[in-house]
Amino acid sequence: MPLGGVLFITIFVIIFGCFLLFVASKLGKRSYDPVKQQTYECGIPAQEKKDTKISVKFYLTAILFIVFDIEIIFMYPWATTFRDFISSGQGLFVLISMMAFILVFIFGLFWEVKSKALDWE
Amino acid sequence: MGNDIFEITVNCVKLIIVFLLMVQAVPVLVWLERRGSAFIQNRFGPNRVGPLGLLQLLADAVKFLFKEEFIPEHGIRFLYYGAPVMALVPATLAFAAIPLGYPLQWDSYIFRIQGFEVNVGIVYVLGASSLAVYSILMAGFGSGNKYSLMGALRATAQVVSYELALGLAIVGAILLYGTFNLTEMVAAQQGSLQFAFMGHAVNLSWLPNWGIFYQPLGAVIFFAATFAESNRLPFDLAEGEAELVAGFHTEYGGFKMLLFFIGEYGHMMVGSALMIVFYLGGYGIPGVTIPELQQWAAGVTSSANAASALVSLITFVSFTVKLAVFMWIFIQVRWTLPRFRYDQLMELGWKTMLPWALGNTILTAIVLYIAKA
Numbered sequence: 408m409p410l411g412g413v414l415f416i417t418i419f420v421i422i423f424g425c426f427l428l429f430v431a432s433k434l435g436k437r438s439y440d441p442v443k444q445q446t447y448e449c450g451i452p453a454q455e456k457k458d459t460k461i462s463v464k465f466y467l468t469a470i471l472f473i474v475f476d477i478e479i480i481f482m483y484p485w486a487t488t489f490r491d492f493i494s495s496g497q498g499l500f501v502l503i504s505m506m507a508f509i510l511v512f513i514f515g516l517f518w519e520v521k522s523k524a525l526d527w528e
Numbered sequence: 529m530g531n532d533i534f535e536i537t538v539n540c541v542k543l544i545i546v547f548l549l550m551v552q553a554v555p556v557l558v559w560l561e562r563r564g565s566a567f568i569q570n571r572f573g574p575n576r577v578g579p580l581g582l583l584q585l586l587a588d589a590v591k592f593l594f595k596e597e598f599i600p601e602h603g604i605r606f607l608y609y610g611a612p613v614m615a616l617v618p619a620t621l622a623f624a625a626i627p628l629g630y631p632l633q634w635d636s637y638i639f640r641i642q643g644f645e646v647n648v649g650i651v652y653v654l655g656a657s658s659l660a661v662y663s664i665l666m667a668g669f670g671s672g673n674k675y676s677l678m679g680a681l682r683a684t685a686q687v688v689s690y691e692l693a694l695g696l697a698i699v700g701a702i703l704l705y706g707t708f709n710l711t712e713m714v715a716a717q718q719g720s721l722q723f724a725f726m727g728h729a730v731n732l733s734w735l736p737n738w739g740i741f742y743q744p745l746g747a748v749i750f751f752a753a754t755f756a757e758s759n760r761l762p763f764d765l766a767e768g769e770a771e772l773v774a775g776f777h778t779e780y781g782g783f784k785m786l787l788f789f790i791g792e793y794g795h796m797m798v799g800s801a802l803m804i805v806f807y808l809g810g811y812g813i814p815g816v817t818i819p820e821l822q823q824w825a826a827g828v829t830s831s832a833n834a835a836s837a838l839v840s841l842i843t844f845v846s847f848t849v850k851l852a853v854f855m856w857i858f859i860q861v862r863w864t865l866p867r868f869r870y871d872q873l874m875e876l877g878w879k880t881m882l883p884w885a886l887g888n889t890i891l892t893a894i895v896l897y898i899a900k901a
Binding site: 472475 | 540544592599602620643644703773875894900
């Protein structure tokens with residue numbers, strides 16, 4: 408049922424949103440004016456093109472996020488089963504192996520900070 | 529076969545009700561926010577339409593409906609109209625998986641007070657709420673305005689950065705409960721605070737058995753990250769008026785704007801609900817266990833079905849009260865704290881909250897090992 412439910416509510420919400428937008432677009436009056444259609448720019452004509460140049464920091468942040476997020480997701484299965492391992496007597500082994508993994512994580516974070524990848528001017 | 533159709537119908541209707549529950553809470557919250565901010569800033573706030581201005585949002589909704597439809601000249605039509613619709617989806621999907629009350633038992637049929645039961649609840653909820661980034665990026669890119677684009681990029685970078693701290697803060701809670709399932713987590717937090725530490729049984733009967741007492745640091749990090757995730761002050765760098773007009777929704781107006789609002793408030797509700805489920809006992813009531821409640825309900829009502837319904841209702845009200853408290857904290861914080869600077873924000877996320885969350889994880893694992901061994 409969860410999968411069917413997810414599919415159902417996704418489609419329902421999309422239809423709900425589209426319906427509201429459609430109704431709102433039909434009810435309002437329309438008038439065309441070239442000045443009104445311009446993109447917003449603090450009261451003066453738009454100077455720049457829409458594809459403004461953007462700081463490469465955003466790209467870097469996204470890449471770092473993917474790496475770290477995957478590392479964090481790796482901890483989830485370990486966290487769920489850790490209690491069972493403790494009760495079966497293998498707790499120390501599992502704890503130490505995870506600490507080794509976290510050490511790599513900390514090293515990565517430390518290296519990032521050191522290389523100034525996280526500094527924003 | 530007939531049973532299947534009954535089951536599907538019940539679940540579909542329930543999902544729609546959960547969605548409408550979320551949507552109808554938004555006008556109330558907006559009213560609360562406006563009245564609350566007015567109260568904090570010593571103003572009146574909306575007080576003309578209806579008693580205490582309660583009908584203000586109804587009037588606003590009608591006005592939104594009759595607004596002129598409008599697309600900026602450089603806008604990309606599909607992305608521009610798709611973004612507000614997409615803003616609704618992640619919050620709804622995540623909210624539907626949260627247990628809102630104790631399951632209702634009608635004869636032999638068990639009716640869960642939640643959209644759908646997912647056995648990997650946490651992973652699902654985190655995954656679903658991460659989709660919010662797409663709506664923001666679609667809005668920023670589709671508007672064809674540089675302020676929108678910059679706001680969207682800022683919001684995205686901020687949301688993904690704080691998602692790390694958020695995800696890592698939960699690892700401590702997962703270690704504690706040993707499950708991904710949200711219902712089991714809530715069940716683990718009933719009764720009074722008691723645990724075994726190095727062979728000694730500790731029992732503090734005047735405290736509820738809530739996660740926040742085991743994971744105070746995790747709870748603080750989680751809650752702070754929730755603010756950043758839902759783009760609320762003090763982390764609303766994505767829409768700093770002085771620099772970016774209104775961020776990714778600069779070009780939006782009318783009903784499209786309202787849909788963004790519903791998404792944002794829905795996100796806040798999901799964050800608060802997760803906070804309650806992980807750290808504050810979910811739908812439980814402090815000082816009363818579920819069996820005690822059931823016993824009391826059986827004494828008050830005549831049939832077992834009615835007693836079960838009463839228990840579900842009371843637990844649902846308990847959850848709602850906790851949720852309301854958290855929503856008020858969101859509003860109070862928004863109108864109390866000033867905004868960060870962008871480099872401070874990123875620094876806080878990566879260099880402060882991430883290491884602290886990591887330390888919390890290590891500490892929890894070691895203490896858990898020592899306590900059990």
